[in-house]
Amino acid sequence: MKIGxxxxxxGNIQSVxxxxxxxxxxxxxxxxxxxxxxxxxxxxxxxAFKDTLTLLNPYKxxxxxxxxxRRAFLGICxxxxxxxxxxYENGEWEGLGYFKGEVKKLPEKxxxxxxxxxxxxxxxxxxxxxxxxxxxxxYINSYAAEKENAFATSFYGMEFAAVVGxxxxxxxxxxxxxxxxxxxxILKNFVEVTxxxxxxKY
Amino acid sequence: MLAKRIxxxxxxxxxxxxxxxxxxxxxxxxxPVELANCYNKQSADELVFLDIGASPNKRKTLxxxxxxxxxxxxxxxxxxxxxxxxxxxQMALSNGADKVSINTxxxxxxxxxxxxxxxxxxxxxxxxxxxxxxxxxxSVLINGGRKKTDNDAIQWAKKVxxxxxxxxxxxxxxxxxxxxGYDLKLTRKIAGAVNIPVIASGGAGSLKDILNxxxxxxxxxxxxxxxxxxxxxxxxxxxxxxxxxxVVIR
Numbered sequence: 534m535k536i537g538x539x540x541x542x543x544g545n546i547q548s549v550x551x552x553x554x555x556x557x558x559x560x561x562x563x564x565x566x567x568x569x570x571x572x573x574x575x576x577x578x579x580x581a582f583k584d585t586l587t588l589l590n591p592y593k594x595x596x597x598x599x600x601x602x603r604r605a606f607l608g609i610c611x612x613x614x615x616x617x618x619x620x621y622e623n624g625e626w627e628g629l630g631y632f633k634g635e636v637k638k639l640p641e642k643x644x645x646x647x648x649x650x651x652x653x654x655x656x657x658x659x660x661x662x663x664x665x666x667x668x669x670x671x672y673i674n675s676y677a678a679e680k681e682n683a684f685a686t687s688f689y690g691m692e693f694a695a696v697v698g699x700x701x702x703x704x705x706x707x708x709x710x711x712x713x714x715x716x717x718x719i720l721k722n723f724v725e726v727t728x729x730x731x732x733x734k735y
Numbered sequence: 736m737l738a739k740r741i742x743x744x745x746x747x748x749x750x751x752x753x754x755x756x757x758x759x760x761x762x763x764x765x766x767p768v769e770l771a772n773c774y775n776k777q778s779a780d781e782l783v784f785l786d787i788g789a790s791p792n793k794r795k796t797l798x799x800x801x802x803x804x805x806x807x808x809x810x811x812x813x814x815x816x817x818x819x820x821x822x823x824x825q826m827a828l829s830n831g832a833d834k835v836s837i838n839t840x841x842x843x844x845x846x847x848x849x850x851x852x853x854x855x856x857x858x859x860x861x862x863x864x865x866x867x868x869x870x871x872x873x874s875v876l877i878n879g880g881r882k883k884t885d886n887d888a889i890q891w892a893k894k895v896x897x898x899x900x901x902x903x904x905x906x907x908x909x910x911x912x913x914x915x916g917y918d919l920k921l922t923r924k925i926a927g928a929v930n931i932p933v934i935a936s937g938g939a940g941s942l943k944d945i946l947n948x949x950x951x952x953x954x955x956x957x958x959x960x961x962x963x964x965x966x967x968x969x970x971x972x973x974x975x976x977x978x979x980x981x982v983v984i985r
Contacts, residue, residue, distance in 0.1 A: 547831060551806050643930050645858055647902060648955065649738040649780055649985040669738060669985040671811060673858040673901075688736065711811050711833065713775070 534727065537563035537571035541588045549577045549609065552710040552717060558724050565592035568599050573727035577710075578611030582622040582636065582676065585611045593629065600631060605701040605727040613697065613704030614678060622676045632697055632704070634679040641690030645675040650687045650707070652695045658684040659729075660696060660703050662722050668715045670695070670707035677706055701730060738985045739949045740780035740956035741973050742934060743963045745770060747816075748788045750796045754912075754961050761787075764964040771804045774963065777970035779810065780985060783836070783904070783958060786816030787879065794823075798830040805831025815863055815904070824851045828859065836904055838863035839877040842884060842891070845898050852899030860902075861934075862895035864888055866921055867908035873921055880908050888921065889928050896929045903933045904958065910938025912961070917944055922952035934958050942968065942976040949982055 538549055540562040553560035568574050576596075578585055589596070600606050608616050620626045620636035628636070639646060654666040661684060670687075677693035680686045685696040687706070697704045703723065709716035745752045745767050752764040764770070771782055782804070786797040794817050801814050814827040815836025827835045835855075841848045841862055852860040865880050866873040866888035873888035892903055905925055907918035917938045926933040935954035939945055939962050948954045962968050974984045 547829065548805060548809070548833065551831070552809055555807065555809070643932065643955075645901060646737065647858065647932050648740055650736070651738075672737075710809060713778075713810050717809055 534572055535559040535561055536724070536727065537561060537568055537574040539563060539565050539568060539574055539576045541565050541585075541592070546577050548710045549575055552720055553724075556717060556721055556724065565589060566595055568595055571604070572730045573605035573607075573723075574599065575723075576606070576608040576612035576615065578609055578613075578615070582611055582614055582620040582626055582628075583624065585615055586626050586628070589615065596629065600702045603701055603730065605723065605730050606703065607723050608704040609710070610674060610706060610708060613694070613706050614676065616697070616702065616704050617678050620676065631702060632678070632682070632699065634681055634694070636676050636678050638676055639674070639690045639693065646672050646689045648672065649712075650689060652685040652687050652707075654685045656684050658696065658698050658703075659726050660698055660705075660719060660722050661685060662725070664715060664718060664722075670705075670709070670712040670715060672707045674706060678704075701726060736983055737955070738780070738983050739954075739977065740934075741945075741970055741977075741984070742781045742783055742956050742958045743770075743774040743779050743970065744783045744785060744936065744958045744960040746785050746787045746960065747797050747800060748786070750800060752964065753787065754964055767800045768803045768807070770964070771808050774970060775808045775810060778974065778985065779970045780956070781811040781813065782808070783813045783815065785836070786814075788816075798826060801827070801832055802830045813861055813904075815861070820847070821851055821854065824855060824860075828855060832859075834859045834861050834902070836861040836863045837900075838865065839879075841895065841898075842875060842877050842886065845894065848895055848898040848900055852901070857899050857901035860900050861904050862900040862902070863904040863906065864892060864895070864925075865906045865908055866918075868918075868921075876908055880911075889924055892925045892929050896931050900931060902931055903929065904936060905933055905954075906936040906958075907938060911936070913938055914940030914961070916940060917948040917952055917954075917957075919947055919952045922948055922954050926953035926955070932956065942973060945973055946977060946980050946982065949977065
């Protein structure tokens with residue numbers, strides 16, 4: 534089984550790739566229109582919501598079809614935000630709406646939030662298996678999704694969603710590929726999740 | 736709440752880590768990939784690689800070093816030294832850097848800061864400021880500390896924030912390599928003047944110095960080179976000391 538990393542022209546996609554390689558997981562880059570051949574894909578993201586939206590919108594139906602097929606999906610940073618209903622980053626933008634809620638600006642003086650922040654685990658999820666509440670993860674963001682229904686949250690000016698998930702679709706606002714041992718463990722947990730995707734079609 | 740960051744700095748010349756005093760005398764410290772691995776295991780929060788040779792050939796060597804590190808070490812990596820163009824920024828990022836530090840070229844051409852932060856995002860553009868005391872203020876130095884400019888360090892810090900820099904890497908020329916402590920006044924002034932994180936550099940000689948720059952100096956992160964390279968302290972030593980003194984660290 535291979536994991537596909539969606540290459541849509543932005544984001545730090547090389548480090549996500551390097552992290553899976555390091556975990557000895559088969560991984561390759563894929564264009565958004567070709568994701569249907571994978572059992573699991575990762576949507577990495579660094580940058581503005583609008584840019585991500587502009588680049589991804591032509592492929593919206595591929596992503597919608599993919600996640601509605603109960604396959605494993607991990608959105609990172611803006612990749613998580615894209616799964617929500619709406620973002621207020623420099624305007625008002627409509628996301629995929631897979632998760633209820635909105636993406637808002639963090640009410641802090643120093644932005645972006647750059648550095649290591651704690652996660653507080655609210656609810657058990659396979660993605661956070663063996664991860665302790667209070668672990669530090671690496672963030673770079675000025676916007677974040679509402680905390681409601683999140684598996685884990687962090688606090689920077691407000692409490693926001695750090696980890697979200699529904700069925701096999703997950704999102705992390707932080708960068709697991711840059712969060713040292715904790716981050717690698719979360720990516721490993723995601724790989725375990727993908728093993729539960731039992732659809733012979735893929 | 737964000738943890739204060741401890742960032743080992745690896746000055747790289749021709750593929751090897753070196754350490755200078757007052758930007759000059761150089762001693763070889765060791766292999767960068769090996770050191771990076773070691774600091775990562777000691778729970779360093781990030782790593783900074785500065786190419787102090789900064790000739791185009793040597794820079795290629797540095798990029799290869801960073802590429803090697805990025806395949807094994809999964810914390811943020813910053814690359815700097817001799818970054819002169821958007822192409823240089825692109826090259827550094829595509830070789831595994833998460834952030835790129837711009838110094839002299841940004842002073843000479845602020846458009847480089849603006850354009851690269853627009854193209855790649857503020858989060859990956861760090862502006863390095865080398866400041867030297869000049870009466871009651873501080874002047875910005877360029878060319879690896881060799882040339883003084885008319886820019887006031889505090890005004891320049893505000894400007895780079897406006898141009899889109901995501902962080903400031905502030906080095907005190909006067910304190911660098913002395914091991915007599917960071918320039919707390921300078922650091923505090925700059926940290927108070929901008930709304931982006933400030934990484935303090937130059938002068939760490941004791942655990943107390945590091946504590947001071949993160950508390951009195953208001954820095955968000957401390958850059959440390961020789962104290963780690965020569966084994967005076969490990970990253971854990973520093974973090975345990977900070978923790979005991981009430982600083983939030985990872």
